[in-house]
Amino acid sequence: MVFDMLDCGGCKTCELVCSFHHTKEFSHQFSSLKVLNKRNYPGYQILLVEKEDKMNIPCDGCKDIETPLCLQFCGKRDDLEKIIYRFKRAKLQ
């Protein structure tokens, strides 16, 4: 799913820590979050990988830790929090 972010600065820090959560290395490739430019308008969108595919690792909600790693590192976490907790709720159901 792609989400429009209101207050996100597009810094990609969440992307880097998410890949670390999955692989212990920092990259874009192995992140479940992809920070994208909005088309034709300044600002950012976030793509959350929800299902496994050949190229991407899906979000597991950082199930082993209390606060998901991406949220621990995002300084503007309101939007991201909504996305991740919505996903976690949906997954639990």
Next chain:
Amino acid sequence: MIKDIYAYAGNILRINLSDGKIRKDSTLDYSKEWLGSSGIAIKILYDELKPWVTPYDPANKLIIGAGVLLGTPAPGANKMNISTLGPITGGWASSCSDSFFGLELKYAGYDTIIIEGRAHHPVYIWIDNNNIEIRDASHFWGKTTWETLEMSRKELRNPNLHIISIGPAGENLVRGANIIQDRGRAFGRCGTGAVMGSKNLKMIAVKGSGSIKVANENKFMGILLKIREKFERLNKLENPMHEYGTLSVFYVKRKTGTVNYKNFQYYDIPDALAMKIDPIKTIEKYKIAQHSFPGCALNGCGKHLYLNEGPYAGLTTENNQWEVFENIQTRLAIQEPTFMVKANALCNQLGVDVDLIGGAVGWAMECYQRNIIDQGDTDGLELNWGNAEVVLELIKKICYRQGFGNILSEGCVKASSVIGRNSEYFALHNKGQDLYEVCRGALGWCLGACTSTRGGGHTTGAVTCEAIPENRKKKENWIKKAKSVYGVYNPHMVLEYEGKAKMVLYMEILHRINNCLGVCHFNTTWSNPEYIDLSELMNLYTTATGNKTSLEDFKKNAIRQLNLEKAFNLKFTNYDRKDDMPNLRDMQEPIKGSSLEGWKIDKEKYNKMMDEYYEIHGWDKQNSFPTKKTLIDLGLAEVAEDLKRIGKIGKTRKKIKY
């Protein structure tokens, strides 16, 4: 990627544009002694450039380096550095910028790119991981940096592609041409864009799909989280950088009486003008989205703006920072509040350093005011203070080297030597580079800017924090912490000569470490003594790279670099102590028109401060040259030999004559 390399990507890419040859070297050949990025760059430049090389010579090299921590989420780890033999000072040229390009570069497997030679026709470089191509760029030539970004994103079919490019200014060898990352965020100072232009290189695009690993991941992440917690607490108290970027200094700069008005004739702007052009209000009014870079512990200092009214209505761009406001808006007395946004966007599109514009146009306007030049010199333009349209016209004329713009494109010093008529006094510069820094009334700032090896600028030693307590919420805490971090009893006393040499040395070390690691200065003790300090940086470095070091050795790396920059300048230029001094105007005129009315530099005390500065560096206070002992202690015995050969090795002296 090779698995036993930590934090570094591992490779230095050498691309020779003359013969198209591409080679890879190991970063590890350099990294132990020279850390990364700007440190590796000065080592390569010093070793590989023969003394006869000139800036636009194909034999000059352009070195583009990503910081050691870039690619990790370390706080503020987003800086790249570009270094070369520069066309403004004729010596060491170096400039840093926030960068997504650097992130991609590291993930593609490279820490540094060395551009050598000169292409026969305009080219661009496309680095897609292992696949590196030098491609024809005829269709990009003449385009602005914004057009180049748009065209390259289409051509390489990637709407999120990151590039660095030059604009028309770089193509036309404007001495202050810069290199732009995407649409803004310039490698601004020192004319690196002109060197890129001289190589017929329009643009570099990079995509990286690899990864970066750190040596001790648990410890590294632990430090990161601890630093995050600290910033969370501090940011709650206040985080002006996040709200307005460096424009947040507006009120404090007015209070401390150090705002450049009419080319440094006055040190504050009139209240009515301040009300009208208040940059904080401008940001509030036009901001539409945030903008930040990897790891920033301040949550970013950028805003995307949309001007929906006024003379520049329709413009969408990132906000400018303070430098543009002070150097183009107030220095030139412009009354339109959105002018700073427009001028910044235009400079970025055409690829020119805003400080060259402020310096050259400020000089020209003062000469016009004093009837030193008239419309006969200026292609009929009326260079009156506050004439916004004329300034925009001059920016274009400079970048396309047309008419009077062709003279200004050389920077204020060279322009004043073309015009003559005693106009040199009004050309404010350091080592030939247009000076943005306000030198009277802030001694640590002035000392750091003027002794800078790259010619002015405030990110190679200048002290900023001395003026900051004015607008800090917990002022007393701030001062207490500052005393212990900078090791002086009076860090907040801007007008005291004592202790400033020591503070500058601290900043020289910090700035170099930051640049090598790729950490933004604003996340560190440069801007706030509570932020990331040298030990935290060292811990990040050791846990990330696995290299062991002590704080002393870590600092020594930075001092070694500073000495090599100095030696590089001695090899290519005739700079000595006089070139480390403020301009004549700053040495003799009292401050006018600000809360510091009448304050003047005390020549004797200033010179004593300079003596102390050289002494603590182990440099000869008569001529500024490093002594043999200093160089040998730093492991630079060969450099000492080189300097001896050209008669530029320093002596230890007790007393000197000024």
